[in-house]
Amino acid sequence: MVNERLLRLDEKYINQSWQPTSDDYRAIAPKEDEMNYTFNYSRMVDGKIALITGASDGMGFKMAEVYAQHGAKVIMIARRAAKLEAAAQKIRDRFDYAEVCTFPMDVTDTEKIKELFAWIKEKFGRLDILVNNAGAGDPYIAETPPDEDVDWYIDLNLKAPVRFTREALKIMLPQNYGHIVNISSINGTRPLCGAVYSGAKGGLNNWTKAVAIRCVGTNINCNVVGPGFTVTPLALGQEDNNYGLDKDPNAKPKTVDYLPILHKKSVRNVPTFCVDQAHLALFLGSDLARCITGQIVNCDNGQYL
Numbered sequence: 001m002v003n004e005r006l007l008r009l010d011e012k013y014i015n016q017s018w019q020p021t022s023d024d025y026r027a028i029a030p031k032e033d034e035m036n037y038t039f040n041y042s043r044m045v046d047g048k049i050a051l052i053t054g055a056s057d058g059m060g061f062k063m064a065e066v067y068a069q070h071g072a073k074v075i076m077i078a079r080r081a082a083k084l085e086a087a088a089q090k091i092r093d094r095f096d097y098a099e100v101c102t103f104p105m106d107v108t109d110t111e112k113i114k115e116l117f118a119w120i121k122e123k124f125g126r127l128d129i130l131v132n133n134a135g136a137g138d139p140y141i142a143e144t145p146p147d148e149d150v151d152w153y154i155d156l157n158l159k160a161p162v163r164f165t166r167e168a169l170k171i172m173l174p175q176n177y178g179h180i181v182n183i184s185s186i187n188g189t190r191p192l193c194g195a196v197y198s199g200a201k202g203g204l205n206n207w208t209k210a211v212a213i214r215c216v217g218t219n220i221n222c223n224v225v226g227p228g229f230t231v232t233p234l235a236l237g238q239e240d241n242n243y244g245l246d247k248d249p250n251a252k253p254k255t256v257d258y259l260p261i262l263h264k265k266s267v268r269n270v271p272t273f274c275v276d277q278a279h280l281a282l283f284l285g286s287d288l289a290r291c292i293t294g295q296i297v298n299c300d301n302g303q304y305l
Contacts, residue, residue, distance in 0.1 A: 044286040046071030049124045053077040053107050053164065054134030056084045058232035059183065062274035063131055063281050065091050068098040070282060072129065075120065076102045107134045107160040108152075117167040126175055129285040130168040132161035133183040135201075137194040145196050157200035162207055165222070169211070172220050179285045180222040182208050183277070186304050188226060189296060205296055212294030221293035223284045228300020229271045270301045 040046060050067045054060035056078035068074045068091050078084040081104035088100045103119070105112040120127055135157045138149060145153075161182055172178030187194060188201030204224070211222040280299045283289055298304070 039288065043071035044282060044288065045129065048072045048128035048285075049075070049120070049126055050129035050131065050285065051075045051077065051120065051127060051164075051168070052131040052133055053160070054183075056080060056087045059227070059230060059274045059277045060131075060133040061087050061090075062278040063133060064088075064100065065094070066275070066278040066282050067129075067131075067285070068100050069095055070286075071097075073099040073124070074101070076100055077105060077107065077116070077134070078102075079104065079106050107164070108155040110163060113160075113163050113167060117171070121171060127168055127171045128177060129179045129181070130164060131181045131183065131281055131285060132164055132204075133281075134160060135183065135185075135197075137185075137187075137197045140195050142195040150196055153196040154200050157197060158203045158207070161204055165207070165211055169215075169220070173215075173218065176219050178220040179289065180208075180211060180220070181281050181284045182222070182224050183281065184208075184224045184226050184296065186226050186228045186298055186300050188224075189298075190304055208296070209294045215293070219290070221290065223289065223292055223294070224296040225277060225280050225284065226296050226298035226300070227272060227277050228298065228303040230277055231271050231273050270303065272299055272301045276301075 045067055048071070050072040052060055052064045052067065052074060055064040055074075055076035060076075060078070064074050064076050064087070074091075076084055076088050078087075081102070084102045084104050088102050091098050091100050103116055105116060107113070117127075136153070138145065138153045140149070165180055165182075168178065168180065172180075182204055184204050185197070185201045186192070187198040188205045191198035191202075205226075208222050208224045215222060277299055280297060284292065284297065
């Protein structure tokens, strides 16, 4: 169910050559009790159900940790079950009140996505926050990527968040509430490295705007976090990001050495850290950001001004 007060004003504006009056704005203004509530800044997402993909390490793990710290019931998604459960246990050990559970899966598996959301609906009855974090960069310039890798990186960086968002909206629209946070990249607006990755992240940025437009008049918003170079195991080449595409088990990970690119093309040679991206994702997933939608918010420490 949409916000009826906003919808009536939208219809009046669309259907007539009309300029709103102060009375029109008063008609849709929040009630006094809605304006005077006190926000709990120490528990910004208290009691919310939050789904975070790519949550076993790096930015996704830190986002899961920060969301749990602020009171959310966190569903952590990643491919490797043992690593994912170990990450969840770290959060439980740090915050004795943390409520986290795991659902190991490959985010590109369309049947598993349907299974996941059916499980969420049965177990929790609702979903308040979706953070589409899972992703990986590619090492290619435009004329070099093989078909197999083109398919994989687009599946991971674009198709997966589209499908997760589609299924999340099937829950969020009936409940008329939700925050969707898509983790893109500075490469989505300023391609610097990884041709397929940059194209997919640009698509994710526009997908975010399309979702935001669809949800106008509801209590659902959708925004992008655009990280600059961020210190993660993946970015430093400490984590395999080829997702098993190499047939040779001894093959080196297809990681990109981003540091020289950062030093040559950025304004400031100062990276960001996982916690910086997590704090922005927390804000956009909280009710503090209820009037922000369809926005690309870069967090890059001024690297690409």
